[in-house]
Amino acid sequence: MSQKKNDAICSMDENFAQWYTDVCKKAELMDYSSIKGFIIYRPYGYAIWENIQNELDHKFKETGHENVYMPLLIPSGLLQKEADHVEGFAPECAVVTKGGLEELEESCVIRPTSETLFCEHYSKIVKSYRDLPKKYNQWCSVVRWEKTTRPFLRGSEFLWQEGHTIHATELEAREETLQMLNIYRETCKNLLAIPMVTGLKTEKEKFAGAEETYTIEALMHDGKALQSGTSHYFGQGFAKAFDMKFLNPSNQLEYVYQTSWGVSTRLIGAIIMVHGDNNGLILPPRVAPIQVMIIPVRSQVEGVLEKSREVEMQLRKAGIRVSLDDSDKTPGWKFSEAEMKGIPLRLEIGPKDIEHNSCVLAKRNDGTKLTLTLDESLSTNVQEQLDKIHEEMYERAKEHLKKHTTRVHSKDEFVDALENVGGFVQAPWCGDEACEQKIKEETTATTRCITEEQPGAEETCICCNKKAKHVVNFAKAY
């Protein structure tokens, strides 16, 4: 990691929370609005989200999903149709009571999530097995009135996608749930350079109304986990509440099997806290709005700006997202700005470089520099460096995850690992919600997901010492 040179942000080692909000603001990702928890996504932050959207949208369509747009408002009565669901969401809803100067007969809530709307629509349009599956997705914002808010991590409004699918068979719905989990994991790996820990949520932690919730969990630099996306299998719960039936090939009425899945702008929070350092953001190249920032050195010298523009055009033609900073700021100022914004490569061109027909590339992720020849090979070489940076960032994050994952067998080991190592602590658990709750109260660690590992035959729950049922990833979490 580069040495801290920038006083505009707090040191991450001194105060990680402050460092985080400093980076959010100083890298111009967001700004606060006058309503608590409702942030402004500034161009640089929104462009990251657009890159995530493009990649996911492509993957969704490739796997046969279609985009739709459902209403922003849900009648209060509709939200109440599925008991667990309303219990989970009603306390966080924003309620519209007036429209066009008149009191509404029935109040509405701004969607906190859209299961109920999709269910109502599906129940109208699906009659037969020939109409199945329906695999819809929606890009939108949702509102959940939160008491404690932090940019990208927990907001009263956030941007996300919500997929909602219905199927003729349980098998197909379960496959869909896992397929989407896999798309999330792979996208986080290949686009964001973030390794994800995946698995089932416990009963206590699952989504309100789901039969099973799968999660992707990332490990932040400070050793805390961040739930970064979920994929739910609903079984026929909502189908029964909303009367979503279809005629099967034997002409019998059956309830559909359902899934939903979503990721949000929380992923931007994950990028910041997995990759950032004391000089600001470090963006994985494939999601970076600007991959290469060209900074002319001694740009008043004849030929420097011309050459810089030439290089800019060459890289742009090769499909590289490049920008040229030809403002009248000093190169030092420009370097520091490019660092704060986490631009993967800084390309310096000065009179000396032009003389040697070369330019200097500085890698944001590890601070190293290299010299490249200014000829037709430049764009290929730059692209190679971008790919290399992606791999390096992914490997570094994986290493951090590995170092901060501890398998324990007793309460003492558990507490020790949690306090002295941090990250994920994998511990045997009896499956009892009371133990889960007790551990949370005593240590603030929560169950992130159930691992695939089977506990040993003799292993016992770290809390109650009864026979262990699962090995669970515990962590302190955002």
Place this chain on the structure above:
Amino acid sequence: MSQKKNDAICSMDENFAQWYTDVCKKAELMDYSSIKGFIIYRPYGYAIWENIQNELDHKFKETGHENVYMPLLIPSGLLQKEADHVEGFAPECAVVTKGGLEELEESCVIRPTSETLFCEHYSKIVKSYRDLPKKYNQWCSVVRWEKTTRPFLRGSEFLWQEGHTIHATELEAREETLQMLNIYRETCKNLLAIPMVTGLKTEKEKFAGAEETYTIEALMHDGKALQSGTSHYFGQGFAKAFDMKFLNPSNQLEYVYQTSWGVSTRLIGAIIMVHGDNNGLILPPRVAPIQVMIIPVRSQVEGVLEKSREVEMQLRKAGIRVSLDDSDKTPGWKFSEAEMKGIPLRLEIGPKDIEHNSCVLAKRNDGTKLTLTLDESLSTNVQEQLDKIHEEMYERAKEHLKKHTTRVHSKDEFVDALENVGGFVQAPWCGDEACEQKIKEETTATTRCITEEQPGAEETCICCNKKAKHVVNFAKAY
């Protein structure tokens, strides 16, 4: 126009309004939700919107605009800062009075438009002429509580983009206003095959808070006009209300000059009512989610399905949006579905065609058929047909517009043209709002926009007979 063969929808000549909603529903563009005026954008309708978005978003970025996302909610106090603006919008607002089970201290409205939010943000982040211009755009939905609603044309919620820019000089802001108007007009021509009538709105019809509003107006098949997009020049009105100042190069504080501009899912309504016929939708090829529907004839015969799939792959590889209907419905049923959905080209392949190494193309826009050879030239020939269809649809719409535009010089001519020709009636007007209002009350026609034509020296207002100031496009409108 093809003969009416489809009884699923009303005849457009009998009842145009019913025909319109029939097409919206039967072509599966939308569905109603349980809240009046909040519609569901179904996959086929939403895909049209995505194609419009892609094209416009590209144009916006090409001209230096950046996307952002502003909060969904506006504090009621903030909306009130600009007097004309709040007067225009407050009566249509949806009001949030509760959040997280508690009454809010200050109520919020769901954005009906976001000028106030952009102004507040700009006033915080802009200090110097070096920070200008700011050219932001946002894709989102807005809520305006409407009494009378119709799918895509007037909804309590609709999808749109809203551009908001601020500039250091009046000239630059005025250029921006016209540039965006031009982008709208060109996109409607090149993507939607719709010729637009453009011009300034009168004082009475301009946007709440704007100094000048430019509009694009399209002529529907029934002779009514549809305002399809607007571009506003704000001058410094909002700047003064929101204290948006910057230091100019001479180190003096100045107010910024501002614009905003938007188009919405109303464009989908325009497509339907400009191009559709009694068999349903007719989609311009460049915006059609499916450009070619392949329908195998006698698909049980060996080789037919294989050949169909081969052709599908060939066209897809050439970048044509193609779909193969290999369901077990009858070809006749499939033909009628493809017609209802307005798919530009239907490609039929049967055993006879394969024998002759050819296929039949049926053009949705004029019902004609042609035979193409099944070889490597097919995709080029299909692409040519798609371009030709676009041109034909545009020319037809232009012809319709021309036929239904009448220049008149007196009240009698005006009423005659309005009732017997329909469309735009261009008439001299004194510039007085009282005359505008009187004409509206007497004829229901409104001023759509001011033409660039100068009235003759002797010409007088068709209403009051005072000296004419402008020639105005009047029309009955949606």
